[in-house]
Amino acid sequence: LQGQSPVVEAMVDTSRVSGLDRITNDNDHIIIGCAVTHTQIVHEKSIIRHGTCLVESCGVIGGPQVRNVATLAGNVAHALPAGDGSIGLLALGGEIEVADASGSRWMALEDTFLGPGKSVIDHHRAMLTRLRFRPTEARAGSAFTRVMRPQGVALPMISMAARLQLDDSNTITAVRISLGPAGPVPYLAEPAMDVLMSGPASPEQFNKA
Ligand SMILES: Cc1cc2nc3c(=O)[nH]c(=O)nc-3n(C[C@H](O)[C@H](O)[C@H](O)COP(=O)(O)OP(=O)(O)OC[C@H]3O[C@@H](n4cnc5c(N)ncnc54)[C@H](O)[C@@H]3O)c2cc1C
Structure with a gap:
Protein backbone atom coordinates (compact mmCIF):
# COMPACT_ATOMS: atom_id res chain seq x y z
CA LEU A 1 0.00 0.00 0.00
CA ARG A 134 4.74 -8.83 33.26
CA PRO A 135 3.38 -6.02 35.46
CA THR A 136 5.81 -4.22 37.75
CA GLU A 137 5.15 -5.03 41.40
CA ALA A 138 6.46 -3.72 44.74
CA ARG A 139 9.81 -1.87 44.60
CA ALA A 140 9.73 -1.80 40.81
CA GLY A 141 8.84 0.86 38.31
CA SER A 142 9.32 2.10 34.79
CA ALA A 143 9.50 5.41 32.95
CA PHE A 144 9.80 6.77 29.41
CA THR A 145 11.13 10.04 28.06
CA ARG A 146 11.66 11.51 24.61
CA VAL A 147 13.94 14.31 23.42
CA MET A 148 12.52 16.20 20.44
CA ARG A 149 14.07 18.74 18.11
CA PRO A 150 12.93 22.29 18.97
CA GLN A 151 10.25 22.40 16.27
CA GLY A 152 8.75 19.25 17.77
CA VAL A 153 7.15 17.76 14.66
CA ALA A 154 10.08 15.75 13.28
CA LEU A 155 11.35 12.39 14.47
CA PRO A 156 12.68 12.43 18.03
CA MET A 157 16.40 12.81 18.66
CA ILE A 158 16.05 9.98 21.13
CA SER A 159 13.35 8.07 22.98
CA MET A 160 14.21 5.88 25.92
CA ALA A 161 12.52 3.78 28.56
CA ALA A 162 13.71 1.93 31.64
CA ARG A 163 12.34 -0.68 34.01
CA LEU A 164 14.01 -1.23 37.39
CA GLN A 165 13.48 -3.68 40.24
CA LEU A 166 15.03 -2.92 43.64
CA ASP A 167 15.46 -5.09 46.72
CA ASP A 168 14.92 -3.88 50.30
CA SER A 169 18.41 -2.36 50.47
CA ASN A 170 17.90 -0.38 47.22
CA THR A 171 20.12 -2.66 45.17
CA ILE A 172 19.03 -3.03 41.56
CA THR A 173 18.09 -6.67 40.98
CA ALA A 174 16.67 -6.35 37.46
CA VAL A 175 17.01 -3.64 34.83
CA ARG A 176 16.04 -3.07 31.22
CA ILE A 177 16.81 0.11 29.26
CA SER A 178 15.53 0.55 25.70
CA LEU A 179 16.51 3.15 23.11
CA GLY A 180 15.60 4.45 19.67
CA PRO A 181 16.12 5.84 17.07
CA ALA A 182 19.80 5.20 17.78
CA GLY A 183 20.30 2.30 15.39
CA PRO A 184 18.39 0.36 12.77
CA VAL A 185 15.90 -1.04 15.32
CA PRO A 186 14.74 -0.23 18.85
CA TYR A 187 17.24 -2.00 21.10
CA LEU A 188 18.31 -2.70 24.67
CA ALA A 189 21.22 -0.62 25.98
CA GLU A 190 23.00 -3.63 27.45
CA PRO A 191 26.27 -1.92 28.50
CA ALA A 192 24.25 0.61 30.53
CA MET A 193 22.13 -2.20 31.99
CA ASP A 194 25.32 -4.03 33.04
CA VAL A 195 26.58 -0.92 34.85
CA LEU A 196 23.38 -0.71 36.90
CA MET A 197 22.73 -4.40 37.58
CA SER A 198 23.49 -5.49 41.17
CA GLY A 199 24.57 -1.97 42.16
CA PRO A 200 22.92 0.67 44.30
CA ALA A 201 20.09 2.77 42.83
CA SER A 202 22.07 6.00 43.22
CA PRO A 203 22.50 9.15 41.11
CA GLU A 204 26.21 8.25 40.68
CA GLN A 205 25.35 4.86 39.18
CA PHE A 206 22.67 6.37 36.95
CA ASN A 207 25.16 8.97 35.66
CA LYS A 208 27.72 6.25 35.00
CA ALA A 209 25.14 4.20 33.07
C1 LIG B 1 0.61 12.49 12.28
C2 LIG B 1 1.30 11.25 12.77
C3 LIG B 1 2.11 11.33 13.88
C4 LIG B 1 2.75 10.18 14.34
N1 LIG B 1 3.55 10.29 15.45
C5 LIG B 1 4.18 9.19 15.91
C6 LIG B 1 5.00 9.30 17.08
O1 LIG B 1 5.15 10.36 17.69
N2 LIG B 1 5.63 8.17 17.52
C7 LIG B 1 5.49 6.97 16.87
O2 LIG B 1 6.06 5.98 17.32
N3 LIG B 1 4.72 6.85 15.76
C8 LIG B 1 4.06 7.92 15.26
N4 LIG B 1 3.27 7.82 14.14
C9 LIG B 1 3.21 6.54 13.42
C10 LIG B 1 1.96 5.65 13.69
O3 LIG B 1 0.79 6.38 13.86
C11 LIG B 1 2.13 4.77 14.91
O4 LIG B 1 3.30 3.99 14.75
C12 LIG B 1 0.93 3.84 15.13
O5 LIG B 1 1.09 3.21 16.39
C13 LIG B 1 0.75 2.80 14.05
O6 LIG B 1 -0.38 2.01 14.39
P1 LIG B 1 -1.56 1.72 13.36
O7 LIG B 1 -2.54 0.87 14.09
O8 LIG B 1 -2.03 3.00 12.76
O9 LIG B 1 -0.79 0.85 12.30
P2 LIG B 1 -0.79 0.99 10.69
O10 LIG B 1 -0.15 2.30 10.31
O11 LIG B 1 -2.18 0.69 10.24
O12 LIG B 1 0.15 -0.20 10.34
C14 LIG B 1 1.55 -0.07 10.36
C15 LIG B 1 2.14 -1.33 9.72
O13 LIG B 1 1.96 -2.42 10.61
C16 LIG B 1 1.15 -3.43 10.00
N5 LIG B 1 0.23 -3.91 11.03
C17 LIG B 1 -0.64 -3.17 11.77
N6 LIG B 1 -1.29 -3.96 12.64
C18 LIG B 1 -0.82 -5.22 12.45
C19 LIG B 1 -1.11 -6.49 13.05
N7 LIG B 1 -2.01 -6.61 14.03
N8 LIG B 1 -0.45 -7.59 12.60
C20 LIG B 1 0.48 -7.48 11.60
N9 LIG B 1 0.79 -6.31 11.00
C21 LIG B 1 0.15 -5.19 11.41
C22 LIG B 1 0.43 -2.77 8.83
O14 LIG B 1 0.15 -3.70 7.83
C23 LIG B 1 1.47 -1.74 8.41
O15 LIG B 1 2.46 -2.36 7.61
C24 LIG B 1 2.59 8.94 13.66
C25 LIG B 1 1.75 8.88 12.54
C26 LIG B 1 1.11 10.01 12.11
C27 LIG B 1 0.20 9.88 10.91
Missing part, protein backbone atom coordinates in the same frame (compact mmCIF):
# COMPACT_ATOMS: atom_id res chain seq x y z
CA GLN A 2 2.97 2.30 0.54
CA GLY A 3 4.43 1.57 -2.88
CA GLN A 4 5.99 -1.73 -1.84
CA SER A 5 3.07 -4.05 -2.66
CA PRO A 6 1.73 -3.39 -6.16
CA VAL A 7 -1.20 -5.80 -5.78
CA VAL A 8 -3.24 -6.15 -2.60
CA GLU A 9 -5.80 -8.91 -2.92
CA ALA A 10 -7.04 -8.94 0.65
CA MET A 11 -6.60 -6.89 3.79
CA VAL A 12 -7.43 -7.76 7.38
CA ASP A 13 -8.97 -4.96 9.45
CA THR A 14 -8.48 -5.96 13.08
CA SER A 15 -10.41 -3.04 14.50
CA ARG A 16 -13.75 -4.88 14.65
CA VAL A 17 -12.59 -8.40 15.45
CA SER A 18 -14.30 -9.23 18.72
CA GLY A 19 -11.93 -9.57 21.67
CA LEU A 20 -8.88 -8.03 20.03
CA ASP A 21 -9.86 -4.57 21.25
CA ARG A 22 -9.48 -5.49 24.94
CA ILE A 23 -6.85 -5.24 27.66
CA THR A 24 -6.97 -8.25 29.98
CA ASN A 25 -4.91 -9.91 32.73
CA ASP A 26 -3.90 -13.49 33.32
CA ASN A 27 -2.02 -14.51 36.46
CA ASP A 28 1.31 -13.30 35.13
CA HIS A 29 0.73 -10.74 32.39
CA ILE A 30 -1.17 -7.71 31.22
CA ILE A 31 -2.35 -8.64 27.73
CA ILE A 32 -3.18 -6.07 25.04
CA GLY A 33 -5.20 -7.05 21.96
CA CYS A 34 -3.87 -5.94 18.60
CA ALA A 35 -6.83 -3.59 18.02
CA VAL A 36 -6.27 -1.71 21.29
CA THR A 37 -5.52 1.95 20.58
CA HIS A 38 -2.92 4.14 22.25
CA THR A 39 -5.76 6.09 23.87
CA GLN A 40 -7.10 2.91 25.50
CA ILE A 41 -3.63 2.13 26.87
CA VAL A 42 -3.14 5.65 28.19
CA HIS A 43 -6.38 5.41 30.21
CA GLU A 44 -5.98 1.84 31.46
CA LYS A 45 -5.47 1.91 35.25
CA SER A 46 -3.53 -1.36 35.47
CA ILE A 47 -1.01 -0.16 32.86
CA ILE A 48 -0.72 3.30 34.41
CA ARG A 49 0.27 1.57 37.64
CA HIS A 50 2.15 -1.53 36.48
CA GLY A 51 3.50 -0.53 33.06
CA THR A 52 3.99 3.21 33.41
CA CYS A 53 6.57 3.57 30.64
CA LEU A 54 4.11 2.11 28.13
CA VAL A 55 1.48 4.69 29.06
CA GLU A 56 4.08 7.45 28.82
CA SER A 57 5.35 6.24 25.44
CA CYS A 58 1.93 5.65 23.86
CA GLY A 59 0.83 9.00 25.27
CA VAL A 60 3.30 10.99 23.13
CA ILE A 61 2.48 9.32 19.81
CA GLY A 62 1.04 11.81 17.32
CA GLY A 63 -1.91 13.85 18.54
CA PRO A 64 -5.27 12.73 19.95
CA GLN A 65 -6.64 11.93 16.48
CA VAL A 66 -3.76 9.53 15.80
CA ARG A 67 -3.88 7.97 19.27
CA ASN A 68 -7.63 7.38 19.02
CA VAL A 69 -7.24 5.06 16.03
CA ALA A 70 -3.60 3.91 15.94
CA THR A 71 -2.60 0.78 17.82
CA LEU A 72 0.40 -0.43 19.78
CA ALA A 73 0.34 -3.52 17.53
CA GLY A 74 0.75 -1.31 14.45
CA ASN A 75 3.60 0.57 16.10
CA VAL A 76 5.39 -2.72 16.86
CA ALA A 77 4.59 -4.45 13.54
CA HIS A 78 5.87 -1.44 11.59
CA ALA A 79 9.28 -1.96 13.27
CA LEU A 80 10.43 1.63 12.92
CA PRO A 81 13.54 2.55 14.95
CA ALA A 82 11.67 5.51 16.47
CA GLY A 83 8.51 3.59 17.40
CA ASP A 84 7.72 5.08 20.79
CA GLY A 85 5.29 2.36 21.88
CA SER A 86 7.79 -0.30 20.83
CA ILE A 87 10.48 1.33 22.97
CA GLY A 88 8.14 1.43 25.99
CA LEU A 89 7.11 -2.21 25.57
CA LEU A 90 10.72 -3.30 25.05
CA ALA A 91 11.79 -1.89 28.42
CA LEU A 92 8.95 -3.80 30.08
CA GLY A 93 10.24 -7.09 28.63
CA GLY A 94 7.24 -7.30 26.33
CA GLU A 95 6.32 -10.19 24.08
CA ILE A 96 4.12 -10.42 21.00
CA GLU A 97 1.89 -13.22 19.79
CA VAL A 98 2.21 -13.95 16.08
CA ALA A 99 -0.46 -16.06 14.42
CA ASP A 100 -0.52 -17.71 11.01
CA ALA A 101 -2.22 -20.70 9.42
CA SER A 102 -0.02 -23.09 11.42
CA GLY A 103 -0.95 -21.65 14.83
CA SER A 104 0.34 -18.95 17.15
CA ARG A 105 3.46 -18.38 19.23
CA TRP A 106 4.77 -15.80 21.69
CA MET A 107 8.09 -14.12 20.94
CA ALA A 108 10.29 -11.73 22.92
CA LEU A 109 9.85 -8.29 21.37
CA GLU A 110 13.59 -7.75 20.95
CA ASP A 111 13.75 -10.81 18.66
CA THR A 112 11.14 -9.45 16.25
CA PHE A 113 12.90 -6.40 14.77
CA LEU A 114 15.01 -7.21 11.69
CA GLY A 115 15.84 -3.72 10.40
CA PRO A 116 14.18 -0.36 9.76
CA GLY A 117 10.58 -1.21 8.86
CA LYS A 118 11.36 -4.94 8.83
CA SER A 119 9.84 -7.37 11.29
CA VAL A 120 9.75 -11.16 11.63
CA ILE A 121 5.99 -10.85 11.12
CA ASP A 122 5.38 -11.92 7.53
CA HIS A 123 2.74 -9.37 6.54
CA HIS A 124 1.45 -11.68 3.81
CA ARG A 125 0.86 -14.71 6.01
CA ALA A 126 0.90 -13.71 9.66
CA MET A 127 -0.69 -11.31 12.09
CA LEU A 128 0.33 -9.85 15.40
CA THR A 129 -2.66 -10.78 17.55
CA ARG A 130 -1.71 -9.81 21.12
CA LEU A 131 1.05 -8.13 23.14
CA ARG A 132 1.88 -8.79 26.78
CA PHE A 133 4.24 -7.93 29.62
Whole structure:
Protein backbone atom coordinates (compact mmCIF):
# COMPACT_ATOMS: atom_id res chain seq x y z
CA LEU A 1 0.00 0.00 0.00
CA GLN A 2 2.97 2.30 0.54
CA GLY A 3 4.43 1.57 -2.88
CA GLN A 4 5.99 -1.73 -1.84
CA SER A 5 3.07 -4.05 -2.66
CA PRO A 6 1.73 -3.39 -6.16
CA VAL A 7 -1.20 -5.80 -5.78
CA VAL A 8 -3.24 -6.15 -2.60
CA GLU A 9 -5.80 -8.91 -2.92
CA ALA A 10 -7.04 -8.94 0.65
CA MET A 11 -6.60 -6.89 3.79
CA VAL A 12 -7.43 -7.76 7.38
CA ASP A 13 -8.97 -4.96 9.45
CA THR A 14 -8.48 -5.96 13.08
CA SER A 15 -10.41 -3.04 14.50
CA ARG A 16 -13.75 -4.88 14.65
CA VAL A 17 -12.59 -8.40 15.45
CA SER A 18 -14.30 -9.23 18.72
CA GLY A 19 -11.93 -9.57 21.67
CA LEU A 20 -8.88 -8.03 20.03
CA ASP A 21 -9.86 -4.57 21.25
CA ARG A 22 -9.48 -5.49 24.94
CA ILE A 23 -6.85 -5.24 27.66
CA THR A 24 -6.97 -8.25 29.98
CA ASN A 25 -4.91 -9.91 32.73
CA ASP A 26 -3.90 -13.49 33.32
CA ASN A 27 -2.02 -14.51 36.46
CA ASP A 28 1.31 -13.30 35.13
CA HIS A 29 0.73 -10.74 32.39
CA ILE A 30 -1.17 -7.71 31.22
CA ILE A 31 -2.35 -8.64 27.73
CA ILE A 32 -3.18 -6.07 25.04
CA GLY A 33 -5.20 -7.05 21.96
CA CYS A 34 -3.87 -5.94 18.60
CA ALA A 35 -6.83 -3.59 18.02
CA VAL A 36 -6.27 -1.71 21.29
CA THR A 37 -5.52 1.95 20.58
CA HIS A 38 -2.92 4.14 22.25
CA THR A 39 -5.76 6.09 23.87
CA GLN A 40 -7.10 2.91 25.50
CA ILE A 41 -3.63 2.13 26.87
CA VAL A 42 -3.14 5.65 28.19
CA HIS A 43 -6.38 5.41 30.21
CA GLU A 44 -5.98 1.84 31.46
CA LYS A 45 -5.47 1.91 35.25
CA SER A 46 -3.53 -1.36 35.47
CA ILE A 47 -1.01 -0.16 32.86
CA ILE A 48 -0.72 3.30 34.41
CA ARG A 49 0.27 1.57 37.64
CA HIS A 50 2.15 -1.53 36.48
CA GLY A 51 3.50 -0.53 33.06
CA THR A 52 3.99 3.21 33.41
CA CYS A 53 6.57 3.57 30.64
CA LEU A 54 4.11 2.11 28.13
CA VAL A 55 1.48 4.69 29.06
CA GLU A 56 4.08 7.45 28.82
CA SER A 57 5.35 6.24 25.44
CA CYS A 58 1.93 5.65 23.86
CA GLY A 59 0.83 9.00 25.27
CA VAL A 60 3.30 10.99 23.13
CA ILE A 61 2.48 9.32 19.81
CA GLY A 62 1.04 11.81 17.32
CA GLY A 63 -1.91 13.85 18.54
CA PRO A 64 -5.27 12.73 19.95
CA GLN A 65 -6.64 11.93 16.48
CA VAL A 66 -3.76 9.53 15.80
CA ARG A 67 -3.88 7.97 19.27
CA ASN A 68 -7.63 7.38 19.02
CA VAL A 69 -7.24 5.06 16.03
CA ALA A 70 -3.60 3.91 15.94
CA THR A 71 -2.60 0.78 17.82
CA LEU A 72 0.40 -0.43 19.78
CA ALA A 73 0.34 -3.52 17.53
CA GLY A 74 0.75 -1.31 14.45
CA ASN A 75 3.60 0.57 16.10
CA VAL A 76 5.39 -2.72 16.86
CA ALA A 77 4.59 -4.45 13.54
CA HIS A 78 5.87 -1.44 11.59
CA ALA A 79 9.28 -1.96 13.27
CA LEU A 80 10.43 1.63 12.92
CA PRO A 81 13.54 2.55 14.95
CA ALA A 82 11.67 5.51 16.47
CA GLY A 83 8.51 3.59 17.40
CA ASP A 84 7.72 5.08 20.79
CA GLY A 85 5.29 2.36 21.88
CA SER A 86 7.79 -0.30 20.83
CA ILE A 87 10.48 1.33 22.97
CA GLY A 88 8.14 1.43 25.99
CA LEU A 89 7.11 -2.21 25.57
CA LEU A 90 10.72 -3.30 25.05
CA ALA A 91 11.79 -1.89 28.42
CA LEU A 92 8.95 -3.80 30.08
CA GLY A 93 10.24 -7.09 28.63
CA GLY A 94 7.24 -7.30 26.33
CA GLU A 95 6.32 -10.19 24.08
CA ILE A 96 4.12 -10.42 21.00
CA GLU A 97 1.89 -13.22 19.79
CA VAL A 98 2.21 -13.95 16.08
CA ALA A 99 -0.46 -16.06 14.42
CA ASP A 100 -0.52 -17.71 11.01
CA ALA A 101 -2.22 -20.70 9.42
CA SER A 102 -0.02 -23.09 11.42
CA GLY A 103 -0.95 -21.65 14.83
CA SER A 104 0.34 -18.95 17.15
CA ARG A 105 3.46 -18.38 19.23
CA TRP A 106 4.77 -15.80 21.69
CA MET A 107 8.09 -14.12 20.94
CA ALA A 108 10.29 -11.73 22.92
CA LEU A 109 9.85 -8.29 21.37
CA GLU A 110 13.59 -7.75 20.95
CA ASP A 111 13.75 -10.81 18.66
CA THR A 112 11.14 -9.45 16.25
CA PHE A 113 12.90 -6.40 14.77
CA LEU A 114 15.01 -7.21 11.69
CA GLY A 115 15.84 -3.72 10.40
CA PRO A 116 14.18 -0.36 9.76
CA GLY A 117 10.58 -1.21 8.86
CA LYS A 118 11.36 -4.94 8.83
CA SER A 119 9.84 -7.37 11.29
CA VAL A 120 9.75 -11.16 11.63
CA ILE A 121 5.99 -10.85 11.12
CA ASP A 122 5.38 -11.92 7.53
CA HIS A 123 2.74 -9.37 6.54
CA HIS A 124 1.45 -11.68 3.81
CA ARG A 125 0.86 -14.71 6.01
CA ALA A 126 0.90 -13.71 9.66
CA MET A 127 -0.69 -11.31 12.09
CA LEU A 128 0.33 -9.85 15.40
CA THR A 129 -2.66 -10.78 17.55
CA ARG A 130 -1.71 -9.81 21.12
CA LEU A 131 1.05 -8.13 23.14
CA ARG A 132 1.88 -8.79 26.78
CA PHE A 133 4.24 -7.93 29.62
CA ARG A 134 4.74 -8.83 33.26
CA PRO A 135 3.38 -6.02 35.46
CA THR A 136 5.81 -4.22 37.75
CA GLU A 137 5.15 -5.03 41.40
CA ALA A 138 6.46 -3.72 44.74
CA ARG A 139 9.81 -1.87 44.60
CA ALA A 140 9.73 -1.80 40.81
CA GLY A 141 8.84 0.86 38.31
CA SER A 142 9.32 2.10 34.79
CA ALA A 143 9.50 5.41 32.95
CA PHE A 144 9.80 6.77 29.41
CA THR A 145 11.13 10.04 28.06
CA ARG A 146 11.66 11.51 24.61
CA VAL A 147 13.94 14.31 23.42
CA MET A 148 12.52 16.20 20.44
CA ARG A 149 14.07 18.74 18.11
CA PRO A 150 12.93 22.29 18.97
CA GLN A 151 10.25 22.40 16.27
CA GLY A 152 8.75 19.25 17.77
CA VAL A 153 7.15 17.76 14.66
CA ALA A 154 10.08 15.75 13.28
CA LEU A 155 11.35 12.39 14.47
CA PRO A 156 12.68 12.43 18.03
CA MET A 157 16.40 12.81 18.66
CA ILE A 158 16.05 9.98 21.13
CA SER A 159 13.35 8.07 22.98
CA MET A 160 14.21 5.88 25.92
CA ALA A 161 12.52 3.78 28.56
CA ALA A 162 13.71 1.93 31.64
CA ARG A 163 12.34 -0.68 34.01
CA LEU A 164 14.01 -1.23 37.39
CA GLN A 165 13.48 -3.68 40.24
CA LEU A 166 15.03 -2.92 43.64
CA ASP A 167 15.46 -5.09 46.72
CA ASP A 168 14.92 -3.88 50.30
CA SER A 169 18.41 -2.36 50.47
CA ASN A 170 17.90 -0.38 47.22
CA THR A 171 20.12 -2.66 45.17
CA ILE A 172 19.03 -3.03 41.56
CA THR A 173 18.09 -6.67 40.98
CA ALA A 174 16.67 -6.35 37.46
CA VAL A 175 17.01 -3.64 34.83
CA ARG A 176 16.04 -3.07 31.22
CA ILE A 177 16.81 0.11 29.26
CA SER A 178 15.53 0.55 25.70
CA LEU A 179 16.51 3.15 23.11
CA GLY A 180 15.60 4.45 19.67
CA PRO A 181 16.12 5.84 17.07
CA ALA A 182 19.80 5.20 17.78
CA GLY A 183 20.30 2.30 15.39
CA PRO A 184 18.39 0.36 12.77
CA VAL A 185 15.90 -1.04 15.32
CA PRO A 186 14.74 -0.23 18.85
CA TYR A 187 17.24 -2.00 21.10
CA LEU A 188 18.31 -2.70 24.67
CA ALA A 189 21.22 -0.62 25.98
CA GLU A 190 23.00 -3.63 27.45
CA PRO A 191 26.27 -1.92 28.50
CA ALA A 192 24.25 0.61 30.53
CA MET A 193 22.13 -2.20 31.99
CA ASP A 194 25.32 -4.03 33.04
CA VAL A 195 26.58 -0.92 34.85
CA LEU A 196 23.38 -0.71 36.90
CA MET A 197 22.73 -4.40 37.58
CA SER A 198 23.49 -5.49 41.17
CA GLY A 199 24.57 -1.97 42.16
CA PRO A 200 22.92 0.67 44.30
CA ALA A 201 20.09 2.77 42.83
CA SER A 202 22.07 6.00 43.22
CA PRO A 203 22.50 9.15 41.11
CA GLU A 204 26.21 8.25 40.68
CA GLN A 205 25.35 4.86 39.18
CA PHE A 206 22.67 6.37 36.95
CA ASN A 207 25.16 8.97 35.66
CA LYS A 208 27.72 6.25 35.00
CA ALA A 209 25.14 4.20 33.07
C1 LIG B 1 0.61 12.49 12.28
C2 LIG B 1 1.30 11.25 12.77
C3 LIG B 1 2.11 11.33 13.88
C4 LIG B 1 2.75 10.18 14.34
N1 LIG B 1 3.55 10.29 15.45
C5 LIG B 1 4.18 9.19 15.91
C6 LIG B 1 5.00 9.30 17.08
O1 LIG B 1 5.15 10.36 17.69
N2 LIG B 1 5.63 8.17 17.52
C7 LIG B 1 5.49 6.97 16.87
O2 LIG B 1 6.06 5.98 17.32
N3 LIG B 1 4.72 6.85 15.76
C8 LIG B 1 4.06 7.92 15.26
N4 LIG B 1 3.27 7.82 14.14
C9 LIG B 1 3.21 6.54 13.42
C10 LIG B 1 1.96 5.65 13.69
O3 LIG B 1 0.79 6.38 13.86
C11 LIG B 1 2.13 4.77 14.91
O4 LIG B 1 3.30 3.99 14.75
C12 LIG B 1 0.93 3.84 15.13
O5 LIG B 1 1.09 3.21 16.39
C13 LIG B 1 0.75 2.80 14.05
O6 LIG B 1 -0.38 2.01 14.39
P1 LIG B 1 -1.56 1.72 13.36
O7 LIG B 1 -2.54 0.87 14.09
O8 LIG B 1 -2.03 3.00 12.76
O9 LIG B 1 -0.79 0.85 12.30
P2 LIG B 1 -0.79 0.99 10.69
O10 LIG B 1 -0.15 2.30 10.31
O11 LIG B 1 -2.18 0.69 10.24
O12 LIG B 1 0.15 -0.20 10.34
C14 LIG B 1 1.55 -0.07 10.36
C15 LIG B 1 2.14 -1.33 9.72
O13 LIG B 1 1.96 -2.42 10.61
C16 LIG B 1 1.15 -3.43 10.00
N5 LIG B 1 0.23 -3.91 11.03
C17 LIG B 1 -0.64 -3.17 11.77
N6 LIG B 1 -1.29 -3.96 12.64
C18 LIG B 1 -0.82 -5.22 12.45
C19 LIG B 1 -1.11 -6.49 13.05
N7 LIG B 1 -2.01 -6.61 14.03
N8 LIG B 1 -0.45 -7.59 12.60
C20 LIG B 1 0.48 -7.48 11.60
N9 LIG B 1 0.79 -6.31 11.00
C21 LIG B 1 0.15 -5.19 11.41
C22 LIG B 1 0.43 -2.77 8.83
O14 LIG B 1 0.15 -3.70 7.83
C23 LIG B 1 1.47 -1.74 8.41
O15 LIG B 1 2.46 -2.36 7.61
C24 LIG B 1 2.59 8.94 13.66
C25 LIG B 1 1.75 8.88 12.54
C26 LIG B 1 1.11 10.01 12.11
C27 LIG B 1 0.20 9.88 10.91
